Amino acid sequence: MIPREDLRAHASAILYRIGAAATVAEVDRLQDEALGESSPITAARRSLREATPDQKRALGAIVNEVTTTLADALAARRSVLAEEERIVRLAAERVDMTLPGYRPERGAAHLVMQVWDEIVDIFTGIGYTVAAGPEVETAYYNFDALNTPATHPARLESDTLYVDYGDDPEGVLLRTQTSPVQARWMESHQPPVHIIVPGRVYRRDAVDATHTPVFHQMEALAVGEDITFADLRGTLAYFMDQFFGKHTRQRFLPNFFPFTEPSAEMHVSCHRCDGSGCRTCGNRGWIELLGCGVVDPNVLEAAGYDAGRVSGWAFGVGIDRLAMIRHDIPELRFFFDADLRVLEQFR
Numbered sequence: 001m002i003p004r005e006d007l008r009a010h011a012s013a014i015l016y017r018i019g020a021a022a023t024v025a026e027v028d029r030l031q032d033e034a035l036g037e038s039s040p041i042t043a044a045r046r047s048l049r050e051a052t053p054d055q056k057r058a059l060g061a062i063v064n065e066v067t068t069t070l071a072d073a074l075a076a077r078r079s080v081l082a083e084e085e086r087i088v089r090l091a092a093e094r095v096d097m098t099l100p101g102y103r104p105e106r107g108a109a110h111l112v113m114q115v116w117d118e119i120v121d122i123f124t125g126i127g128y129t130v131a132a133g134p135e136v137e138t139a140y141y142n143f144d145a146l147n148t149p150a151t152h153p154a155r156l157e158s159d160t161l162y163v164d165y166g167d168d169p170e171g172v173l174l175r176t177q178t179s180p181v182q183a184r185w186m187e188s189h190q191p192p193v194h195i196i197v198p199g200r201v202y203r204r205d206a207v208d209a210t211h212t213p214v215f216h217q218m219e220a221l222a223v224g225e226d227i228t229f230a231d232l233r234g235t236l237a238y239f240m241d242q243f244f245g246k247h248t249r250q251r252f253l254p255n256f257f258p259f260t261e262p263s264a265e266m267h268v269s270c271h272r273c274d275g276s277g278c279r280t281c282g283n284r285g286w287i288e289l290l291g292c293g294v295v296d297p298n299v300l301e302a303a304g305y306d307a308g309r310v311s312g313w314a315f316g317v318g319i320d321r322l323a324m325i326r327h328d329i330p331e332l333r334f335f336f337d338a339d340l341r342v343l344e345q346f347r
């Protein structure tokens with residue numbers, strides 16, 4: 001049997017250490033030491049099984065007494081320490097709402113998309129509809145429906161990216177212009193037509209300062225009764241006023257495109273030097289901006305229109321080119337490099 005005095009001594013030593021315990025973890029360790037499997041109190045409790053009734057009475061009372069005393073002391077100390085630890089933890093985790101925060105990075109539309117949206121706004125503002133079509137196109141819509149002869153050099157594999165599709169490898173391609181959407185639109189709509197077609201186009205070009213294999217173009221088409229080249233000039237003058245400012249002047253030089261006749265290239269007076277010559281215009285005072293013309297009657301007939309009754313004009317302009325000219329950007333590839341140092345200047 002374990003002497004009763006030993007149990008009391010054990011209990012008072014542990015009680016003293018409970019009072020001095022500084023953390024909940026320390027109280028947990030003391031709990032194990034005081035009342036755990038290998039503690040003298042547990043040993044004494046076990047020895048009661050073989051004890052005589054007198055011994056049971058005497059020792060049992062002591063065992064219960066010290067067990068209760070220690071358990072109460074452990075619980076009380078644990079509760080005090082837990083509260084202290086909670087206060088310390090809350091203080092450490094406190095968030096100072098007055099500290100300045102981190103401003104999240106905000107994205108912005110790419111400059112090409114900003115210009116795209118701006119042109120769409122200019123034309124929808126005067127009643128045009130935005131039309132769209134497939135980027136993987138047939139040779140019929142990309143060339144034939146637009147009066148492009150079978151021998152035209154633009155059809156060569158050196159200029160056009162063909163798509164290996166079925167048993168007709170010559171017939172499917174990545175559209176080289178947004179013009180096929182004109183043909184598709186006219187097939188399914190009767191005049192009058194007033195559409196713009198912004199979109200991505202593809203050409204087999206090596207990358208240099210002004211060429212990339214993919215770029216952005218916008219086509220405009222107007223068809224109706226009594227539409228002439230003068231209407232085209234008036235519309236382009238309005239477009240230039242809105243995009244570059246009211247001071248710009250335009251001039252038209254003869255050119256050739258398969259789907260317009262007559263065809264012209266439009267030059268615009270340099271918006272930076274107003275025609276006196278600068279780096280942007282290469283000291284010429286004028287910038288070649290776009291191709292345009294009166295829609296060839298063959299194109300109208302191919303779409304099922306009566307070319308004797310209706311006429312129209314069309315122009316096509318590079319969206320990237322407009323952005324480069326207005327913002328003095330020297331290299332087309334800046335638009336495709338995703339270099340934030342460049343793009344962040346246009347947000």
Ligand SMILES: [Zn+2]
Pocket residue numbers: 270271272273274275276277278279280281282283285286
């Ligand atoms: Zn200039």
